């Protein structure tokens with residue numbers, strides 16, 4: 001067996017500590033699979049006192065110094081965030097080191113710079129753990145489906161919010177209680193607003209869209225709404241329609257008004273019929289559908305968060321880049337030749353569920369229907385529930401541009417007989433009331 005490949009591990013928290021464990025426990029098998037042993041050269045951490053379980057000689061607070069060492073072949077980054085990580089990884093790549101990262105925030109913000117640096121240095125940049133944790137998804141998109149034409153990627157890619165919504169739906173648990181549990185289980189980001197406000201899912205959606213459509217997509221291109229505004233009334237409204245609420249990432253090929261091919265990338269809560277396969281994805285699990293012309297519909301399901309599942313994806317990448325180094329080659333790099341326009345959300349066609357508390361008087365239904373018609377939005381179903389002198393009107397629309405739908409909702413909220421818009425949410429799948 002040849003000389004060991006030496007690994008610098010940056011960060012040793014929820015994910016990093018599991019990477020250390022797996023590298024140690026599976027050392028023999030990993031060496032056999034790669035052809036040479038994989039050896040930890042050092043572990044950069046912020047607070048060494050917390051890592052007394054690691055051999056003292058390995059621990060350092062000088063991440064830049066570790067990255068620059070001549071005896072390091074591969075850098076594994078599990079710190080998170082933009083800086084100092086971007087600088088560290090650019091230094092690593094420029095120094096001829098391959099990089100494995102779980103950092104969706106950085107890849108979605110500035111993946112292009114990192115990819116360019118990796119291509120220039122002729123080394124690998126792999127990040128399977130960054131999207132949907134343990135689930136093999138990025139390499140299937142980049143490699144297995146490279147011969148097909150992907151039309152849509154839709155899924156649940158944030159474990160924390162799925163955990164919260166599942167608890168709210170199943171047990172009526174409060175938001176804070178469910179978030180606390182998700183944090184304790186290691187699913188939530190260091191700052192959980194990244195999960196709750198949809199930033200984490202939006203970063204993942206940008207990465208997925210980039211790979212699926214061979215187009216550079218950044219986090220700022222992604223329309224984003226989190227779950228902070230999902231209320232008990234929304235959950236109840238969904239239940240009444242035999243639906244559930246999920247935070248969805250949706251990446252699709254679309255057509256612009258001029259007929260050109262474009263892409264739309266969005267993250268928002270949506271009502272899904274309980275019969276939809278994504279509706280049954282509970283707890284912190286992730287699931288992603290990929291639809292392609294020749295392959296049809298493919299579903300990827302599994303653990304998208306947590307230390308060990310995420311470390312599994314890191315180790316998979318580590319073996320891949322190590323094998324490439326042993327062979328003196330590199331894997332597939334970035335593919336962004338299509339350079340499609342990213343369509344603004346207002347132009348994207350969606351469907352809405354709208355529940356309005358209205359005064360129960362003659363002409364209300366006609367006026368509400370008129371407000372939809374005025375914006376060219378067609379109504380699929382209407383249901384009215386009377387309660388004394390008030391009533392709740394529940395409407396589900398056919399598809400219309402998101403702009404037309406939000407204009408309609410704004411207009412409805414201003415109507416004198418509309419007491420409250422009890423629930424307004426986009427709908428995916430076929431809803432039959």
Ligand SMILES: NC(=O)C1=CN([C@@H]2O[C@H](COP(=O)(O)OP(=O)(O)OC[C@H]3O[C@@H](n4cnc5c(N)ncnc54)[C@H](O)[C@@H]3O)[C@@H](O)[C@H]2O)C=CC1
Nearest residue numbers: 011012013014015044045046078079080102103305306310
């Ligand atoms: N926890 C999860 O389920 C998943 C996490 N990820 C990603 O993995 C990365 C790490 O996540 P976690 O392990 O959950 O975070 P964490 O907060 O548990 O660990 C981060 C570690 O990096 C260390 N660190 C921070 N700044 C540093 C610096 N300048 N130099 C050296 N060490 C530094 C911290 O002290 C901490 O130990 C993030 O990019 C995250 O988005 C990806 C998929 C799932």
Ligand SMILES: N[C@@H](CC=O)C(=O)O
Nearest residue numbers: 158159160187189305
């Ligand atoms: N915070 C993320 C962790 C994995 O990416 C999540 O909850 O999914």
Ligand code: NA
Nearest residue numbers: 128131133135
């Ligand atoms: Na993955």
